[in-house]
Amino acid sequence: MLRLQRVEPAAALHADRATYPDRLIFHTPEWLAFVAESRHAEPVLATVRDGSATVGHFTGLLTRHYGLRVLGSPMAGWTTSYLGFNLLPGVSRREALRALPGFAFGELGCAHLEVRDRGATEADVAGLGLRWDAAPTAVIDLSPDEDALFGAMASACRRNVRKAAKSGVIIEEADPDPVFADEFYDQLRDVFAKQNLVPTYSVERVRSLIRHLGPAGRITLLRARDADGRCIATAVLPWYHRTMYFWGGASYREHQHLRPNEALIWHALRAAKARGVTEFDFVGGNSYKAKYGTTEVAVPWARQSRWPLVAHLRNAAQRGFALKQRATARLTLTHP
Structure with missing residues (x-):
């Protein structure tokens, strides 16, 4: 026992x-x-x-x-x-x-x-x-090569990745500092406003996450810029051992036609592979994530x-x- x-x-x-x-x-x-x-x-x-x-x-x-x-x-x-x-x-x-x-x-x-x-x-x-719910999450096995990972995405998703590149969207890895936290949170407010909601946590939560994980090198912060250099989307991606996690992503509604979100995820998958990570966890089972070629895993809560x-x-x-x-x-x- x-x-x-x-x-x-x-x-x-x-x-x-x-x-x-x-x-x-x-x-x-x-x-x-x-x-x-x-x-x-x-x-x-x-x-x-x-x-x-x-x-x-x-x-x-x-x-x-x-x-x-x-x-x-x-x-x-x-x-x-x-x-x-x-x-x-x-x-x-x-x-x-x-x-x-x-x-x-x-x-x-x-x-x-x-x-x-x-x-x-x-x-x-x-x-x-115990009372429990299935609480599924969507994951991607990163063992295949990049061509196979890209091919596993839905055709519309692949087109959006290409459209972002043709539109001049550039993905860069950002420094772990409060400036990034403020950019991410401003975009997050815009995401929630679309549903007449406000974020469920404050910007200090984002700053705290970066402050604690940044020095240990366990967080990747991505910023998408348009052709004019404006930050239009961001992603927060903690990682360790074999898994990278999609902790949060946000973008301004007025720039979503440039498809920066798909470009961010594709960059994240390649960055994870480069770090030796073998699994990408979207942290949740929302249906929109299936377009990236995910597998659903039930994790009881x-x-x-x-x-x-x-x-x-x-x-x-x-x-x-x-x-x-x-x-x-x-x-x-x-x-x-």
């Missing part, structure tokens, strides 16, 4: 975690520092024990909602795709997930937990008392509450956030 034991962060601990083949950028100290800062959360690291042997690690963060302690691994709204476990080959993810509620509700004293583990399947979470009332509070908070966002958008768009 597996059990979790909380441990203090240390250089040796992080070094051991970095040897696991299922490690992700979201398990790194830099990413945890970003989430801790932007969400005012406390990182929680634990070893997964099988008797006296360490067979894995767990990563999460503690936060408070309605005065109650919550363990997120991650929580929705943290702009963090997955956390969960790092496990040695052959160690059961289902058994690790089975041990998690006892750790969260017992040792940590939490009222609610959520976990999205990239290596977990629906079979791993079914029947454990599971949750459990210690008391039924907490589950109702969690759902009410989600509905309240959506209403608040729309109300804020109406005020912002009416009185900019």
Whole structure:
């Protein structure tokens, strides 16, 4: 039977975690520092024990909602795709997930937990008392050569990449600095305004991400310029080990006819290959991503509450956030 034991962060601990083949950028100290800062959360690291042997690690963060302690691994709204476990080959993810509620509700004293583990399947979470959603993501295997990757795109997508080039759109890699964050966020506001919404996070979230990941060389920032040199689109792409992630992309509506978004993604795929990355994760399963030749992967997002009332509070908070966002958008768009 597996059990979790909380441990203090240390250089040796992080070094051991970095040897696991299922490690992700979201398990790194830099990413945890970003989430801790932007969400005012406390990182929680634990070893997964099988008797006296360490067979894995767990990563999460503690936060408070309605005065109650919550363990997120991650929580929705943290702009963090997955956390969960790092496990040695052959160690059961289902058994690790089975041990998690006892750790969260017992040792940590939490009222609610959520976990999205990239290596977990629906079979791993079914029947454990966890409520879960499939939460699919769209990925691209970068093992094929560039010609094969380009050929796997929909024909309209390939035409748009070529149109961007013919229109003079240039893609450049930007320095990790606040200037880029401001450009990206201004374009993001325009994207949300198209739907009469406002962004779900502030520009400081973007600055924090760049500030923490930039010095470690774990983020690629792309800027699309038109023929006159104006920045018309941007993309934020954290990467580590075998995967690059599409954390965010934005563009001005008035320049979308130049197709800078398709040009950004095509550049990102080639940049990922050049860095030795073997997978591109779009972080979500929206249908528009299929044109890039993606494969859909189901990654369960599971949750459990210690008391039924907490589950109702969690759902009410989600509905309240959506209403608040729309109300804020109406005020912002009416009185900019």
